[in-house]
Amino acid sequence: MADQQNNYDHLVINTCVLAGTIMIESGSEMTRVNDTVLRIARNAGLKDANIYATLTGIIVSGGTQDVGAQVGSIDKRVLDMEKVAKVNELSREYEAQKISINEFYDDLLHIDEQVAMFPLWVQLIGAGLVSGSLVVVFQNNLPDFGITFLVGMIGWAVLYFLNIYVQIRFLSEFIAAAVVASLAILAVKVGLGIKADDVIIGALMPLVPGIPLTNAVRDALSGNLISGPARGIEALISACALGFGVAIALHFF
Amino acid sequence: MTFFMIKCACVYLSGIGFGLIVNLPHRALNIAGINATIGWLVYYWIFTTWGGLGAPNFFGGLVIGILSVMIARWKKMPSILFDVPGLVPLVPGGQAYNSIKNFALGDYQTAFNYLSEVVWIAGSIALGFIVAELVNKINQRIRRAQEKDE
Numbered sequence: 001m002a003d004q005q006n007n008y009d010h011l012v013i014n015t016c017v018l019a020g021t022i023m024i025e026s027g028s029e030m031t032r033v034n035d036t037v038l039r040i041a042r043n044a045g046l047k048d049a050n051i052y053a054t055l056t057g058i059i060v061s062g063g064t065q066d067v068g069a070q071v072g073s074i075d076k077r078v079l080d081m082e083k084v085a086k087v088n089e090l091s092r093e094y095e096a097q098k099i100s101i102n103e104f105y106d107d108l109l110h111i112d113e114q115v116a117m118f119p120l121w122v123q124l125i126g127a128g129l130v131s132g133s134l135v136v137v138f139q140n141n142l143p144d145f146g147i148t149f150l151v152g153m154i155g156w157a158v159l160y161f162l163n164i165y166v167q168i169r170f171l172s173e174f175i176a177a178a179v180v181a182s183l184a185i186l187a188v189k190v191g192l193g194i195k196a197d198d199v200i201i202g203a204l205m206p207l208v209p210g211i212p213l214t215n216a217v218r219d220a221l222s223g224n225l226i227s228g229p230a231r232g233i234e235a236l237i238s239a240c241a242l243g244f245g246v247a248i249a250l251h252f253f
Numbered sequence: 254m255t256f257f258m259i260k261c262a263c264v265y266l267s268g269i270g271f272g273l274i275v276n277l278p279h280r281a282l283n284i285a286g287i288n289a290t291i292g293w294l295v296y297y298w299i300f301t302t303w304g305g306l307g308a309p310n311f312f313g314g315l316v317i318g319i320l321s322v323m324i325a326r327w328k329k330m331p332s333i334l335f336d337v338p339g340l341v342p343l344v345p346g347g348q349a350y351n352s353i354k355n356f357a358l359g360d361y362q363t364a365f366n367y368l369s370e371v372v373w374i375a376g377s378i379a380l381g382f383i384v385a386e387l388v389n390k391i392n393q394r395i396r397r398a399q400e401k402d403e
Contacts, residue, residue: 027275032331079275081337085330086278092329117276126273130341133263133270137293138347142259156274201350205267206274208344211337217379221386239349246350247357 002066008101009067012044013060015105017072019087020051020058022111024074026083029215030224033058036091040104043095055230077234079211082115120160127156127206135202139195147184147193148202155180155203170241176207177245185253200246207242209235264293268338277334284324285338292317293342306370310377311384313343318385322392336382345374 016037023033033053037060041049048063055077061069090107093099099107107114118126131152132145158179162172184199193199212235220228268289272282296313303309317339325332348370355364 027333028331029333032333081272081281081334082276082278085281085334088331089329118273123274126270129266129270130274131270133267134342134346136263137260137267137342140256140260142256197350197354201346204350205341205344205346206271208346210271210341210344211275211333213375214337214340214382215333217382221379221383243349243353243356246353250354250357 006066009062013062013070016041016060017070018108021072023087026080027211028084029218030227031222055227086115124153128153130206131202134205135198139198141198144193144198147187148199151183152203156206170237173238173241174245177242178249181246181249209238264342265290267341271338271341281334285335288320288335288339292339307377310374311381314378314381315385318382322389345371
């Protein structure tokens, strides 16, 4: 009997660690991670569970003597809001006792199969939409919508493939920004666009680290002084990489 | 007027486009775009009546912060799904670019001018978010108190 309880507690802790890991990896803010994990633990009967989450690792302790604490490490960070939503949904279902802890754990293990990223062409259209429409919003420049749409798509494609094949952090942002700026200047020289500056501003927008920045502010404000500044540094370095990329392109053309 | 309508449509599209690249769930896309449009309309309204940089961005951030939590409660999804696409049209992209450009061209005076604008705008948006969080917390307290009374 005690053994069974022990196994159950272990499963709960593992579920908590996995849920937290997935949420941090996908770009959730820390208060939500703490909240969700503690709620799962409490619903599973571990009243004294505790969590310590940072950007690079997560520790969940069960609060009972026999299970101790588990550590999960977080190495990669991608933006995938649907996973955050999915974990949230699963945790709600568990709270309403629609699924058991076993099913919950199983679903989390196979979350990659359940939650698909949008295919590349949809992402490209998304990047194009962000680029094109923001030129109109920021710079009141309607004629450049088309070319910015195109340049923004190319910039996103460059970032996407560099992230897959090169895997050096911040280098992909740098190259993508350089490509975007060069293409924009060339397009204006050939006569496809009107103002190179506007095209660059629009086409860079999908590359700007918007979610890390908002999360940095939010984490720091909620008192998580480890994750907030860490995210801020990450966002700042990506922003600087983008800036240097543009600066180099401006220098050469 | 036509241009204003086009701008509104563009804000909506940019919210949806950003949703596509950060992989929002399908049923959150439309509402995220609408959230972005409402936030930007508030920004635009204050920008055209009062002017300045701080107030429009502050109220834009505030409205987006409050709306996203309301939508989150209604749709039963995390609020981060709705506020990030909402903030996209408020990001000081133009100023940030001009700052970088002038740094690259060696005109540091202009570059710092733009940079301070960027910091000011970003700070206003963040402050709007903080106040939105405060409003949401008060809201939550009131709700809980009401539930207890019943």
